[in-house]
Amino acid sequence: MARSRRGFLKGAAAGxxxxxxxxxxxxxxxxxxPRNATAQANATTVAADTGRRPATVASRxxxxxxxxxxxxxxxxxxxxxLAANPGSTFEGLHESLINYGDNKMPEFxxxxxxxxxxxxxxxxxxxxxxxxxAMMHGTIGMQHASMAIxxxxxxxVPIYMVAGNHADGAExxxxxxxxxxxxDIGALVRDYVKWDDQPYSLGHFAESAVRAYNIAMTPPxxxxxxxxxxxxQAHPNVQSDLRIPKxxxxxxxxxxxxxxxxxxxxxxxxxxxxxxxxxxxxxxxGMKLMIELAETLQAPVSNQxxxxxxxxxxxxxxGGAGYQADVVLNLExxxxxxxxxxxxxxxxxxxxxxxxxLSHKSNIQEFGHYPExxxxxxxxxxxxxxxxxxxxxxxxxxxxxxxxxxxxxxxAEAHKQARARDIELAAVGWDASPVSLAxxxxxxxxxxxxxxxxxxxxxxxxxxxxxxxxxxxxxxxYIGGQxxxxxxxxxxxxxxxxxxxxxxxxxxxxxxxxxxxxxxxxVLWTAAHHQIxxxxxxxxxxxxxxxxxFIEQQASIRNRGADRAHIGTKLWNxxxxxxxxxxxxxxxxxxxxxxxxxxxxxxxxxxxxxKKGEPALIDVVTQPR
Amino acid sequence: MLKFFLxxxxxxxxxxxxxxxxxxxxxxxxxxxxCHGFSGQNxxxxxxxxxxxxxxxxxAYVRNPPRPNQMPSYSAKAVxxxxxxxxxxYLKTLPDSAPAAKSxxxxxxxxxAP
Numbered sequence: 052m053a054r055s056r057r058g059f060l061k062g063a064a065a066g067x068x069x070x071x072x073x074x075x076x077x078x079x080x081x082x083x084x085p086r087n088a089t090a091q092a093n094a095t096t097v098a099a100d101t102g103r104r105p106a107t108v109a110s111r112x113x114x115x116x117x118x119x120x121x122x123x124x125x126x127x128x129x130x131x132x133l134a135a136n137p138g139s140t141f142e143g144l145h146e147s148l149i150n151y152g153d154n155k156m157p158e159f160x161x162x163x164x165x166x167x168x169x170x171x172x173x174x175x176x177x178x179x180x181x182x183x184x185a186m187m188h189g190t191i192g193m194q195h196a197s198m199a200i201x202x203x204x205x206x207x208v209p210i211y212m213v214a215g216n217h218a219d220g221a222e223x224x225x226x227x228x229x230x231x232x233x234x235d236i237g238a239l240v241r242d243y244v245k246w247d248d249q250p251y252s253l254g255h256f257a258e259s260a261v262r263a264y265n266i267a268m269t270p271p272x273x274x275x276x277x278x279x280x281x282x283x284q285a286h287p288n289v290q291s292d293l294r295i296p297k298x299x300x301x302x303x304x305x306x307x308x309x310x311x312x313x314x315x316x317x318x319x320x321x322x323x324x325x326x327x328x329x330x331x332x333x334x335x336x337g338m339k340l341m342i343e344l345a346e347t348l349q350a351p352v353s354n355q356x357x358x359x360x361x362x363x364x365x366x367x368x369x370g371g372a373g374y375q376a377d378v379v380l381n382l383e384x385x386x387x388x389x390x391x392x393x394x395x396x397x398x399x400x401x402x403x404x405x406x407x408x409l410s411h412k413s414n415i416q417e418f419g420h421y422p423e424x425x426x427x428x429x430x431x432x433x434x435x436x437x438x439x440x441x442x443x444x445x446x447x448x449x450x451x452x453x454x455x456x457x458x459x460x461x462x463a464e465a466h467k468q469a470r471a472r473d474i475e476l477a478a479v480g481w482d483a484s485p486v487s488l489a490x491x492x493x494x495x496x497x498x499x500x501x502x503x504x505x506x507x508x509x510x511x512x513x514x515x516x517x518x519x520x521x522x523x524x525x526x527x528x529y530i531g532g533q534x535x536x537x538x539x540x541x542x543x544x545x546x547x548x549x550x551x552x553x554x555x556x557x558x559x560x561x562x563x564x565x566x567x568x569x570x571x572x573x574v575l576w577t578a579a580h581h582q583i584x585x586x587x588x589x590x591x592x593x594x595x596x597x598x599x600x601f602i603e604q605q606a607s608i609r610n611r612g613a614d615r616a617h618i619g620t621k622l623w624n625x626x627x628x629x630x631x632x633x634x635x636x637x638x639x640x641x642x643x644x645x646x647x648x649x650x651x652x653x654x655x656x657x658x659x660x661x662k663k664g665e666p667a668l669i670d671v672v673t674q675p676r
Numbered sequence: 677m678l679k680f681f682l683x684x685x686x687x688x689x690x691x692x693x694x695x696x697x698x699x700x701x702x703x704x705x706x707x708x709x710x711c712h713g714f715s716g717q718n719x720x721x722x723x724x725x726x727x728x729x730x731x732x733x734x735x736a737y738v739r740n741p742p743r744p745n746q747m748p749s750y751s752a753k754a755v756x757x758x759x760x761x762x763x764x765x766y767l768k769t770l771p772d773s774a775p776a777a778k779s780x781x782x783x784x785x786x787x788x789a790p
Contacts, residue, residue: 474787479723479774483715493782514720520786599710600720607748612755616707674718675710 118147118284120253124260124295126156130184130211132175132550133157134168136195138188140215140231143284145186157184160550160581163573165192167543169199169274171574172210174507174544176203177357177530178551180334182211182267189216189231193239198537203274204243205385205417206534207330207407209267210274218249218280228281237276242414245273253283254293261296269301270333270406270431303333303431305438306404310428314402315442317378317426318348319451321400323458325369325376327390329356330383331432335526340436341382347443349459351466355384357531361524363470371465378402382432386419395423402426404435417535473519485672486647491588492516494650495560498658499586502558507548508541509533512564512597513590514676527557539570542587546578549585549666558661560586563668565622565629566595572632578666579637586661587668588654589629591643594621596675633668642670694731694758699766702759711747716770721747726772727764735760 121144137145149159162168165187172183187193193214203210217223217232233239237247246266250256256279263275306314318324326345332338341360345352351370354360359382360367370376379394381387381403391401401424408429411418428435447455477489492513500521509532510517523529530548533540541563549559568575568589578585594617602616626643633640639660641653650671657667703709703716711721727734735757741747755763777783 471787474777474783477783477786478777478780480713480715480718481775481780482773483713483718485714487713487715487718489718493786497782497785522789596710599707603707603710604745604748606754607744607750610751610754612750613707613748614705616710674713674715676713676719 113285113287115288116143116147116284117253117256117286117288118143118279119151120288120293121256121260121279121284122147122152124257125184125213126152127295128211128261128264128298130157130182131179132160133184133186134160134162134171134547135184135186136162136165136168136188136192138192138215138231139227140189140192140217140281141186141213141279141284142215143281144213144215144279147284160577162543162577164571165195166199166539167546167571167574167577169196169203169210169212170540170543171547171550171577173199173203173206173208173534173540174530174547174549175551176208176210176547177206177544178505178507178527178548182209182264183547184211184213187212187214189214190233190236190239191231193236197240198539199543200240200274201243201415202534202537202540204245204415204534206531207271207273207383208534209272211264211267212244212274212276214276214278215284216249216278216280217282218251218278219282222282232281236278240276242412243274244276245271245410247276247278249278249280250283251280253288253290256283257293257295261298264298265300270303270434271410272333273410303434304406304409304429306428306430306435308438310426311435311438312442314380314404314426314428315439315446317400317402318350318380319443319446321350321376321378323370323374323376324348324350324378324380325374326350326352326380326382327384327387328352328354328359328382328432329385330359330531331436332357332359332526333431333433337433337436338526340433340440344436344440344443346459347440347447349455349462350380351462358523358526358529361522362518363522363524365463365466366459368462368466368469370462371469374462374465375399381405381424383407385417387422387424388420391422391424400425402428404428404430404432404439406431470519477516477520480674482647483674484645484647485592485674486645486650487674488513488590488676489516489520490647491562491590491650491671491673492520494647495588495654496521498651498654499558499560503556504528504558504560505548505552506530506561507545507552507559507585508561508563510562512676513562517562527552527555538567541567543571543574543577545585545587546574546583546666549578550581550583553584558586558658559584560588562590563587565589565591565593565627568629569622569627572636575633575636575638575666575668582664583666584661584664585666586654586657587633587638587666589642589668589670590673591627591629591670592673592675593623593626594675596620599675629668629670633666633670639665639667640670642668643672644670645672694761694763694765696762696765696769698759699762699764702755702763703766706750706755706759706763708763715773716767717772717774724767725770727767731761731764734764 168185172185175183216236217228248259250259267275345366352360353369377399379401383405387403394401403424480487505527506529545561552559598620603613606613630640630642653669657669660667713719716725717723
């Protein structure tokens with residue numbers, strides 16, 4: 052027999068009420084007990100889903116639950132948003148956030164997967180420069196979230212994570228509550244969070260919550276985890292002397308003055324210095340410092356990851372053909388071992404400045420090979436740049452200045468030639484179908500360049516065409532990649548970054564790979580539901596093309612044909628219709644587009660939707676890279 | 677008789693120069709497009725269009741590429757000579773869709789932008 056949703060909810064609510072008070076039912080609860088067979092069935096269903104609820108309090112009404120105080124604590128840390136997939140281990144805190152906290156600062160963002168929640172926070176932090184809360188439900192939420200946490204850890208992005216957990220075995224019921232709880236729940240992800248704690252009192256929660264924020268935001272930045280024990284959320288707060296510590300931010304460490312002076316000497320004396328940067332500009336000011344250092348030295352800047360240096364600056368690049376660097380300055384480069392080895396082989400020197408030297412873990416091997424560098428400075432690069440620039444300027448004589456400027460002129464010419472070459476290469480396969488990535492990016496550029504735009508997706512899978520064709524000169528115009536190469540990051544990170552851009556009135560665009568979107572496409576709904584303006588252009592090459600190439604290599608090495616390389620790597624037969632997928636999740640969408648002539652009109656229609664404050668998606672069938 | 681003669685002539689021509697239609701199937705089957713693009717000229721691999729080397733040189737290159745970590749080598753066991761000839765024939769049919777950037781208004785605007 053069909054049953055209405057309203058009826059189901061009514062029955063479920065009644066059943067839940069009974070379950071909560073089961074051991075010592077109050078008179079009020081007895082009144083609301085199920086009175087017919089349907090309600091009884093609902094109570095049974097709910098009990099099966101959630102397990103018997105623990106008797107958290109003797110009375111039905113809790114006037115001042117501990118989770119209200121947790122909200123007071125979180126509000127002092129100025130969080131704008133909290134992303135979560137709901138779960139019973141944090142139901143008390145959830146209720147406090149939306150009722151006691153009025154769902155403001157932070158506002159609750161409904162997510163369809165914990166990996167999406169964390170990756171949204173990842174993208175948000177890279178634009179906003181501060182963390183969002185991602186909340187996880189016990190053991191299952193933590194494990195769902197784990198890949199996204201690892202990406203953020205390697206990408207050095209602060210995420211403030213709160214996990215629910217039934218810590219007290221005496222209060223915890225059997226069944227689901229036990230399945231979703233752990234003795235040491237932080238252990239599930241401790242290898243790739245910077246710090247975690249499981250407070251056992253509200254005072255402890257307050258102190259650890261503030262401490263966690265500071266640790267997350269101190270370079271090298273990384274995710275942190277606070278466990279909000281279920282019992283602490285649910286029990287009444289009976290303490291009258293609770294206080295919330297004032298946040299006292301740790302200033303990022305600056306490089307040792309002697310080491311900075313030595314680095315300056317090496318760089319000023321170098322004939323062909325090269326600056327490699329990955330994550331130096333933590334703030335917009337960091338980008339200005341990067342420009343000042345490059346211009347002081349007249350050295351080329353290879354910007355490998357986030358937006359540290361304008362791509363159209365005459366010093367952007369690696370110096371052109373034949374420019375063999377004799378001193379390489381690595382700024383916040385995660386793994387310098389390869390470039391250091393290459394430098395050593397040609398007699399060049401390597402300097403590294405990174406805060407990673409100050410924080411190490413053992414299990415995960417993301418640190419790569421031991422970096423044999425000539426000068427290793429354990430410090431935050433952005434904080435060190437002013438001293439380094441000053442030290443360099445002091446060493447540059449008038450004669451040296453002339454020599455540096457001559458080098459700068461040659462580098463500017465090399466930059467110009469490299470750019471012209473890139474644009475010529477963009478013409479290759481111009482009318483091809485499937486659409487070339489260069490054509491896609493070239494068609495998009497004139498339509499967004501006059502907006503206050505922000506590219507919120509990684510360029511690695513699209514042959515860096517935006518960097519080669521567009522003009523990037525603002526800190527928020529590019530957020531880099533996944534960190535640890537974990538797929539499933541792209542779509543939610545783009546939504547999180549677009550959310551951060553929203554209040555600034557920026558136009559967010561993501562060139563989204565199909566393989567990545569299929570990990571957890573529910574984030575398309577989150578974007579629609581929360582009205583997050585984001586233009587998503589599908590790079591739909593119908594497969595995991597990196598893996599196709601890897602399988603081909605293996606077949607070659609084993610003297611077998613590559614005719615089966617598509618098995619396990621392609622997303623075709625049937626082809627996935629991303630326009631229909633996005634429409635199903637509530638977004639404006641068009642596609643699939645296979646003729647490049649159809650790109651611009653479709654982009655224009657989607658842009659109009661995004662400018663109304665909505666997400667929109669255009670599915671483009673593309674060349675593999 | 678004339679029909680039979682023409683059939684033999686065509687068959688010999690195909691054997692010598694490769695069957696481009698079959699070559700298209702093989703280009704997809706062997707996943708050549710993964711690195712070289714469906715167009716034969718888009719992707720991280722070398723541009724195969726326009727094909728500038730002779731068939732024998734093309735086959736020799738695939739058998740023993742100078743940088744096998746980038747371009748995998750394929751032996752005659754993995755990809756027979758006849759298949760290589762067909763792939764080569766297909767690549768020769770692909771249009772060279774690489775006009776000068778200046779002739780494409782969109783790219784010319786990017787090229788000449790300050």
